[in-house]
Amino acid sequence: MEIFHFPALACAGRVIHGFATRKGGVSEGAYATLNCGGSGDMRENVLSNRKDLCQALGLDPHKLVCLHQVHGIEVVRVGPGGYTPSERSAVLKEGDALITREVDLPLAIMTADCLPIILVDPVSPAVGIVHAGWRGTLQGILPRAVREMERTLGSLLPNLWAGIGPGIAPCCYEVGEEVAGPFRERYPGWRAWLWPGREGRYRLDLARANLLQLKELGIPEQQIGLVGRCTCCHPSLFFSHRREHGKTGRMMSLVALSP
Numbered sequence: 001m002e003i004f005h006f007p008a009l010a011c012a013g014r015v016i017h018g019f020a021t022r023k024g025g026v027s028e029g030a031y032a033t034l035n036c037g038g039s040g041d042m043r044e045n046v047l048s049n050r051k052d053l054c055q056a057l058g059l060d061p062h063k064l065v066c067l068h069q070v071h072g073i074e075v076v077r078v079g080p081g082g083y084t085p086s087e088r089s090a091v092l093k094e095g096d097a098l099i100t101r102e103v104d105l106p107l108a109i110m111t112a113d114c115l116p117i118i119l120v121d122p123v124s125p126a127v128g129i130v131h132a133g134w135r136g137t138l139q140g141i142l143p144r145a146v147r148e149m150e151r152t153l154g155s156l157l158p159n160l161w162a163g164i165g166p167g168i169a170p171c172c173y174e175v176g177e178e179v180a181g182p183f184r185e186r187y188p189g190w191r192a193w194l195w196p197g198r199e200g201r202y203r204l205d206l207a208r209a210n211l212l213q214l215k216e217l218g219i220p221e222q223q224i225g226l227v228g229r230c231t232c233c234h235p236s237l238f239f240s241h242r243r244e245h246g247k248t249g250r251m252m253s254l255v256a257l258s259p
């Protein structure tokens with residue numbers, strides 16, 4: 001298994017977190033090997049992979065909280081006992097961010113090019129995790145999650161730490177006018193992370209766009225970590241929706257307050 005961490009987010013052992021890669025696990029073919037979600041793979045393999053990952057991090061797989069991710073802006077606050085285990089997709093809530101101040105409740109997001117972003121407030125304490133693709137980034141899912149932590153969990157923005165996980169980077173992320181146009185319209189500072197490429201297309205730097213959203217909220221840049229690896233460029237390390245034309249697995253990112 002190969003899992004990305006930021007030492008600062010661990011808060012001296014009070015927070016458990018990780019951005020898993022595809023390494024480890026039992027899945028085969030397009031889903032090899034640590035596939036933790038999506039559709040197409042055998043259910044028992046996905047559950048076995050999730051269990052292995054949770055155990056590697058010292059977390060209870062039965063407490064895992066997942067979402068039915070829909071590229072929207074719904075932030076789900078998880079109270080005592082969670083809202084449901086992750087086993088049956090039919091009972092999953094729709095949303096793209098999870099926040100909690102409960103201990104021993106692992107929050108999970110699945111990605112394969114979109115960005116997983118972990119939020120940690122060591123003071124309250126509280127944690128959150130966000131799924132940000134281009135739609136979520138455009139609509140501001142990350143600032144919404146941060147504001148929900150502030151509003152409902154009492155987090156103060158200067159106390160927040162963030163880790164931006166692996167996602168598709170501008171080397172591979174070319175988008176059309178239907179994506180670039182709405183960004184230019186909504187964000188006057190778009191030139192910092194969106195630039196013209198060939199034949200009327202654009203290169204989009206999702207990680208930088210989200211990093212700047214955090215900075216604009218007043219979260220100090222030295223409290224923001226960036227994995228900075230492109231999921232599309234590294235087939236042995238990451239699943240990539242774009243590289244594999246949709247037929248691929250999902251990597252799981254996790255955060256929990258230590259029991």
Ligand SMILES: [Zn+2]
Nearest residue numbers: 171172230233
């Ligand atoms: Zn790339």
